[in-house]
Amino acid sequence: MSAGRVPAPLAVAATVAIGFLLFPLVGLLVRAPWRHLPDLLTRPAVGEALRLSLVTATIATALSLVVGVPLAWLLARGSFPGRALLRAMITVPLVLPPVVGGVALLLAFGRRGILGRYLDVWFGVTLPFTTAGVVVAEAFVAMPFLIVTVEGALRSTDRRFEDAAATLGASRWVTFRRVTLPMIAPSLGAGGVLCWARALGEFGATITFAGNYPGTTQTMPLAVYLALETDPDAAIALSLVLLAVAVGVLVLLRERWLRPGTTL
Numbered sequence: 001m002s003a004g005r006v007p008a009p010l011a012v013a014a015t016v017a018i019g020f021l022l023f024p025l026v027g028l029l030v031r032a033p034w035r036h037l038p039d040l041l042t043r044p045a046v047g048e049a050l051r052l053s054l055v056t057a058t059i060a061t062a063l064s065l066v067v068g069v070p071l072a073w074l075l076a077r078g079s080f081p082g083r084a085l086l087r088a089m090i091t092v093p094l095v096l097p098p099v100v101g102g103v104a105l106l107l108a109f110g111r112r113g114i115l116g117r118y119l120d121v122w123f124g125v126t127l128p129f130t131t132a133g134v135v136v137a138e139a140f141v142a143m144p145f146l147i148v149t150v151e152g153a154l155r156s157t158d159r160r161f162e163d164a165a166a167t168l169g170a171s172r173w174v175t176f177r178r179v180t181l182p183m184i185a186p187s188l189g190a191g192g193v194l195c196w197a198r199a200l201g202e203f204g205a206t207i208t209f210a211g212n213y214p215g216t217t218q219t220m221p222l223a224v225y226l227a228l229e230t231d232p233d234a235a236i237a238l239s240l241v242l243l244a245v246a247v248g249v250l251v252l253l254r255e256r257w258l259r260p261g262t263t264l
Contacts, residue, residue: 025243028236028239028240028243029240031236032236032237032240033233033236033237036233037237037240040233040234040237041237041241043234045214045223045234046223046234046237046238048214048215048218049214049218049219049220049222049223049238050220050238050241052131052134052215052216052217052218052219053200053219053220053221054200056131056134056135056138056199056219057138057196057199057200058196059135060135060136060138060139060142060143060195060196060199061142061146061192061195061196061199063135063139063143064139064142064143064146064192064195065146065192065195067143068143068146068147068150068195069146069150069188071090071147072146072147072148072149072150072151072154073150073151073154073176073180075087075090075147075151076150076151076154076155077154087151090144090147091144091147091148092144093140093141093143093144094144094145094148097204098141098202098203098204098205098206098208099204099205099208101137101140101141101204101205101208102137102204102205102206102207102208102209103208105128105133105136105137105140105205105208105209106128106208106209109127109128109133109136109209110127110128111126111128116128127209128209128210128211129210129211129213129216129217130210130216130217131210131216131217133209133210133211133217134206134210134217134219136209136210137202137205137206137208137209137210138198138199138200138202138205138206139199140205141198141199141202141205142194142195142196142198142199142202143195145191145194145195145198146191146192146194146195147191148191149187149188149190149191149194150184150187150188150191152187153183153184153186153187153188154180154184157180157183157184158183161179161183162175162179162180165178165179193249193252194249196249197245197246197249200219200220200242200245201220201221201242201245201246202219202221203221203222203225206219206221206222207222207225212225212226220238220241220242221242223235223238224238224239224242
């Protein structure tokens with residue numbers, strides 16, 4: 001049997017898998033109200049959900065970059081007791097049901113939560129059921145994607161360049177900024193895009209921790225869920241936007257970053 005021929009059982013199973021994965025997407029495209037799509041997407045409620053989703057996902061990604069990259073460096077280059085356990089706990093949100101994540105956020109940052117009670121009493125800050133709560137929920141579920149990607153890149157980089165910079169008198173901060181960051185830039189970009197896409201599509205933790213209030217916490221996934229019962233065409237229109245974003249992210253990653261030698 002030649003290397004290019006696929007055994008019949010494998011071909012049949014692969015065909016079933018293709019149909020199972022693609023037919024729902026085809027159904028979404030076939031049933032889409034293309035003629036009325038511009039009107040649906042320009043409705044005030046839909047536009048507000050789009051705007052809120054883009055803003056909160058972008059802020060959550062920026063927050064993840066600010067604190068996630070140093071954490072990824074600590075996990076990749078640091079040496080301290082419990083590092084393996086810390087890495088495991090940080091990646092738990094990747095597999096944790098989002099609703100459970102929302103409950104955990106309420107217990108931590110709610111008005112009666114472990115930290116939330118002090119935020120409320122000392123600073124008058126209340127996170128649940130606010131736009132800031134949406135950002136926190138999205139960052140909680142999306143940041144691990146960035147951390148895992150950047151940590152893998154840091155582990156695979158050639159540290160001889162950093163050692164050379166150190167021998168030339170560069171400080172650790174200068175070495176990190178001028179040598180390490182440029183070397184991991186492709187993976188950093190890939191992790192940022194994945195983080196943003198995951199934040200944009202977050203549903204469970206958001207509705208549990210931040211609620212579903214139009215104009216305040218109702219992001220696109222929540223608007224899809226609400227519109228599905230009252231306005232299916234609007235739900236399909238918003239679903240198409242999320243589908244387009246997902247496809248665009250995958251194409252961007254595959255063309256620019258998912259190349260041989262790129263860590264992700």
